[in-house]
Amino acid sequence: QKEVEQDPGPLSVPEGAIVSLNCTYSNSAFQYFMWYRQYSRKGPELLMYTYSSGNKEDGRFTAQVDKSSKYISLFIRDSQPSDSATYLCAMKQGSNYKLTFGKGTLLTVNP
């Protein structure tokens, strides 16, 4: 079993829809949780970063962490065609450098 599980999709939604992306993890030592967005043939770009359980909002994006369930989510409100990309969750233990990524979910927002 991989440390981080993420449904690869693909996920296709109409413009304006609310998108929910999720990851589960098995390593209870993970303390930092991130969402990266990766456009085709580009490097991953940090979208959201959270440390504790709870919600964090940034514009149309909300990151949610539930450490008791080992479950994290990213919500995208009023999705736009420019949101079409692969979304990767990533996690890190406190003292380590290594980020462990999920496989990524390919999202397409149709105009």
Added chain:
Amino acid sequence: AAGVIQSPRHLIKEKRETATLKCYPISRHDTVYWYQQGPGQDPQFLISFYEKMQSDKGSIPDRFSAQQFSDYHSELNMSSLELGDSALYFCASAPGQPNTGELFFGEGSRLTVL
């Protein structure tokens, strides 16, 4: 401000050849990471450096080696290349250690082994 610069962007090599990838981190970033991303795969952590010393090691084959130089740029050396080494290699940088996971990625170097 300039981002993480990687070179070359594309590289084609034959089996058993050697390749070197270079990474120039963002100014004042002293931590560098290398990741390998196969087609349709998540990025796999290879190795990281902080202040020119190896700070963490992941699934890096023995055929690969890396170092960080005094100007903080890093090089990933890959020898005895195999077909399975074909992938996108990302370098990322961050300030300080241990950081929170907020990495800044380059555009990647695409290695194709024939």
